[in-house]
Amino acid sequence: MNIAFSPCPNDTFVFHAWVHGLIPGAPELNVTYADIDITNTLAANGEGPEVLKISYAALPWVLKDYALLPCGGALGRGCGPLVLTKDGGSDPAALSGKRVAVPSERSTAYLLFRLWAAQNVPGGVGEIVVMPFHEIMPAVRDDKIDAGLVIHEARFTYPTYGLSLMTDLGSWWESDTGLPIPLGAIIARRSMDVKSLAQWTRASVEYAWAHPEASKAYVLEHSQELAPEVTQAHIDLYVNKFTADLGEDGYAAITSLLHRAAQEGLVPEFDLALLRG
Template sequence: MKIRLGISTCPNDTFTFHALMERLVDWRGLDFEIELLDIQQLNDRLFAGDFDVAKTSFHAALLLADQTLVLPSGSALGFGVGPLLLSAREGQVPDSLSQMTLCPGRHTTATLLFQLFYPQKTELQQVVFSQIMPMLRRGEADFGVCIHEGRFTWQSEGLGLVEDLGTRWESETGCPLPLGGLVARRSLPDETLARVQGVIHDSLCFAMADRSAAIPTMRRYAQEFNDEVLMQHVDLYVNDWTVDLGPVGANALSQLSQRAAASGILPSGLEPLQVWGR
């Protein structure tokens, strides 16, 4: 059975899926057709119905909860993993609609967090995540919500830190921040979902048992080519909740849903997110 699988080019995903992509684990009778894309491209293609299984922002997953299930393995959530709100000039804060904030895609969790914590403070412009810091350096915007490898390199770019949005989330909720997860179409048979989940779990366990083996795959798709930075990214975003969301992860998803709905970011009456097998 063919499974159209979409994953991001982020180091945590290429680390997790390295063994699957290189067929170093048993595909359990499935035929994976794999595409690697920017997270907002993944979100858009998932909305378009192009994938059976895909990594997606939890913001997008909330909007697609009537069509998809969250798989227990493959998510990115944790403490100290949040997007950073950066400024082009040190000491500047978002306080005027004449200012511009760059965000990495309309349905990313990073955009949702900015809207939660800075509602209607500035104009928003959605750009590919890798363009945000260069545009700030050139003075083409006032602020940017930075994700992925940029979390480790922003200081060397001469930018200012306004706030760690993940730390803000943690202080207000006491929960790990849910950034993105692996979702599967509800239309897939339960037996197929079990095999998909098994392959992904095997791939992740393979990578965790031999971490350096995934570096060539990570380097192939990364914006940052420094191996130390790539492994810092893995250390931050791949953890026990990546192996299995568990009740703590499920509670974090519920908190995200409730807060987004209460703020009017999500339409009312949406189906709640469901983790497969729970």
Template sequence: MNLKLNISTCPNDTFMFEAMLHGRIDTEGLVFDLHLADIEQLNGAALSGEPDISKLSYAAVPQISDRYKILNSGSALGRGNGPLLVSRYKIYPDELHDARVAIPGEHTTANLLLNKIYPSVKDRRAYLFSDIAEAVMTGECDAGVLIHEGRFVYRKIGLQLVADLGVEWERLTGLPLPLGAIVVSRRLDAPLQRKIDRVLRRSIEYARANPAVSAGFVRQYAQELSEEVTRSHIELFVNDYSVDLGAEGRKAVTGLLGTETFGIKEEEVFV
């Protein structure tokens, strides 16, 4: 059976999905038609109900929960992994109300976090995530929210930290931070949804046990070519929660989004 699969070009996604895309594990007869895109483009495609399986910002989940369910495997969720708010010149958090802030998309978890933690920020400007650092460096924006590889290299290019949004989230809630989910279409029946979940878990477990195997595929799409940065990215965003959300992971998701925002019973949100 062929399924349309949308994921991002980020190392954590290509690392997790490489084994199932290249037949290194038992896919139980499933074949995947792969499409790679920026996270906000993925959010948009999922909002239209287009893919069978998709990477998605957790912030966009309430808007698509009538069409998709969250897989237990594949999430980018954890501690110490949050988006970073950075600037070229020193800005204090209480000065952000007048700042022009670059965000990686309206529907991203990074933007949701910015809104929760610094609601005074009104002038938000959407950029492709890989263009945010340059927008801050050139003065187009006063500050920017970095995700993916950008969080590992910002100091090298002369930017400084205003706030770690993940640290602020953990301080406020005590919960790990949900960033990205893998969702599956509700038009697929429940046994097929569970099969996809099993296959993805198998792929992630293979990748973690054989990290060198996926290196070429990961490097092909990575924005930052440094092997050290790519390795750090994978180690941070692919963890035990990626294998299985578990009870704490689900609690973190509903803590970020609020169960009332789903419009359906909490137990129906997850596969």
């Protein structure tokens, strides 16, 4: 069976057991490691594999063909995207008319940024520039861009680029809604046995927690030369109870984000009932 997910530590940690044939009854996986912007596009174009990791923000474009699995993804608290600048300014008004780099226009990070900016940046930001997330911090540091929206391990490494935090969009979202932040979703083609896929995914998560040492070499192999302590911090932040089961808070967070985004015209309208079936 074909699957696509990112080489980030949380994804490799979650799927290590299944990839290595450690889940009884689960089919062998043919893995494609790809940035979330690539998997978002594959799913939207109908060219994606049977199972893949995408941004929750991309769900409205794919739910007719793909079902959301209730496990394996990334939601949480204290793990939101950051808006970074070089000058150390903390006033959002400074972004008015400025160029901002984002990792994808179909990412939760982008939706959160646009929802936040609508409330906090008078007149709105200027040009949005999409670039791979690992290029964003160097671009801000080198004055190629005015501000950057960063995700993943950049939370832990941005000070090494001499950058400053303007706002933590996760903190803003949590204070505004009281809900966790929906980041990455695991989806499967509706033609597949979605129930079994969810069971195997959850089993892989549970194996990872029960045998944390087993996945370390695999995680480090794909972690883009991150230090072991950074990969562990990444896993600790993004692999949590919502990875095992979305639960009511998880579904409420997803519904709130996509409903707000649709109201702002950032995503197409869709039947919210498709999120659960």
